[in-house]
Amino acid sequence: DIQLTQSPSFLSASVGDRVTITCRASQGISSYLAWYQQKPGKVPNLLIYAASTLQSGVPSRFSGSGSGTEFTLTISSLQPEDFATYYCQQLSSYPLTFGGGTKVEIK
Amino acid sequence: QVQLQESGPGLVKPSGTLSLACVVSGDSISSNHWWNWIRQPPGKGLEWIGEIYHSGSTNYNPSLKSRVTISLDQSKNQFSLKLSSVTAADTAIYYCARRAPRGSAYYMDVWGKGTTVTV
Numbered sequence: 184d185i186q187l188t189q190s191p192s193f194l195s196a197s198v199g200d201r202v203t204i205t206c207r208a209s210q211g212i213s214s215y216l217a218w219y220q221q222k223p224g225k226v227p228n229l230l231i232y233a234a235s236t237l238q239s240g241v242p243s244r245f246s247g248s249g250s251g252t253e254f255t256l257t258i259s260s261l262q263p264e265d266f267a268t269y270y271c272q273q274l275s276s277y278p279l280t281f282g283g284g285t286k287v288e289i290k
Numbered sequence: 291q292v293q294l295q296e297s298g299p300g301l302v303k304p305s306g307t308l309s310l311a312c313v314v315s316g317d318s319i320s321s322n323h324w325w326n327w328i329r330q331p332p333g334k335g336l337e338w339i340g341e342i343y344h345s346g347s348t349n350y351n352p353s354l355k356s357r358v359t360i361s362l363d364q365s366k367n368q369f370s371l372k373l374s375s376v377t378a379a380d381t382a383i384y385y386c387a388r389r390a391p392r393g394s395a396y397y398m399d400v401w402g403k404g405t406t407v408t409v
Contacts, residue, residue: 232397270335
């Protein structure tokens with residue numbers, strides 16, 4: 184199985200901050216990576232697919248980059264509605280796997 | 291728009307079988323998508339269970355494969371999950387999701403609201 188390691192697992196930040204979350208894969212996955220946002224009690228929401236393509240309707244302050252084994256999700260200017268848990272997912276090979284999540288909280 | 295809705299018992303006895311259905315509206319289950327099940331134990335992360343294509347082809351997580359069956363009912367435009375020999379470790383929110391083509395891969399772009407199952 185491909186393991187995805189997210190860092191940090193917890194992040195405290197202020198509105199307006201630039202935030203970067205890293206996802207490292209245990210083996211190369213090309214660009215077959217997605218990022219999801221999950222707010223408490225809500226359903227995961229697809230933000231980015233193919234490592235860097237913004238899903239329709241997602242604000243442009245979100246961006247993704249990387250390929251192979253290292254990926255990043257960046258929020259250019261954190262907004263109040265962005266406080267949530269973020270997960271990466273690889274779709275390169277079965278079983279599909281998720282990272283452990285990064286919880287972004289208000290400082 | 292496309293909507294997925296899970297249904298099924300919220301309480302299952304240990305050693306019993308968990309059975310859930312996911313009704314798809316706004317899309318055909320016969321379209322070029324994979325139909326997935328994912329779960330999330332209380333306060334924990336996401337775990338992929340498995341998926342099915344309209345041809346009947348399935349992929350399962352090896353960690354659950356011996357206990358999982360995913361099937362589809364095209365007449366009802368729905369797909370289902372059965373998980374046998376459940377234990378307390380199977381207590382989770384169970385989500386169904388559509389995996390749709392985006393370029394050269396398929397991504398989970400629509401999710402059901404989830405249903406909580408307690409063992």
